[in-house]
Amino acid sequence: MGVIGRYLVQATVPLTVLLGAWILSEHGSGDVGTREALRGTARIAFVPFVLTFIARPLNELHPTRVSRWLFANRGTLGVCFGLCMTSHFGLLLWLHYLSAPDIPEAVTVADYVIGGPGLFLVFVMLVTSAKRVHAAIDPRWWGGIHRFGLYLVWFIFLGCLVDSYGRKSPPYPASDYLPFIAVLIAAMGVRLGAALFGPNRKWARRAANEGTRGVTNG
């Protein structure tokens, strides 16, 4: 991890905590303020998540200084995302504490069934990003866990934002949702683009291999 990466990681926790504290001081530390803080921390986490999600495919499709930096620092960005989500988790605990013994009104079944495993996977990804743990895990397993986790989190972000946008009453402005949804779809476009047209596209390699085999065999 380079110097910038180290500063980024070190700044993530205080920045997210400060943002959460500022939102709570504006809206109160009750149900309303905690939900606002949950919305804010999710949006902060969104930034390092999307950068991690597009780092490799963007660098494959269109290498520039920026994409090379993203690619080289994608692990660091992923750690920043995981740390931001820790504050989402902390606020969730607080929300449950506020409404105990009942389940908080703001939490849906989908939050538990899909968001719960998603959050768990984020922590697994965070822990397995530590150098020693990473080195101890079979690279295929490590890659599989992290790839699956990235796609699952992408899906959860999209689901949360689309669902909340349609459900909130009174509604929040569209600008709180649509730009984030557009960025998510564009990010998936970058990944698909790299899978179809990038230099490491798997289907092309497979086709080339089959072609070669066909030639030698026949």
Ligand code: HEM
């Ligand atoms: C990787 C996992 C997760 C992601 C990516 C995620 C993402 C988000 C996003 C984008 C929002 C903002 C929605 C809005 O603006 O209305 C949000 C808010 C929220 N999330 Fe999560 N979340 C995750 C896990 C969870 C879990 C496990 C729970 C509860 C069991 C949860 C409960 C909430 C609640 C209560 C809010 C506030 C909703 C409101 O304002 O009414 N989240 N989350």
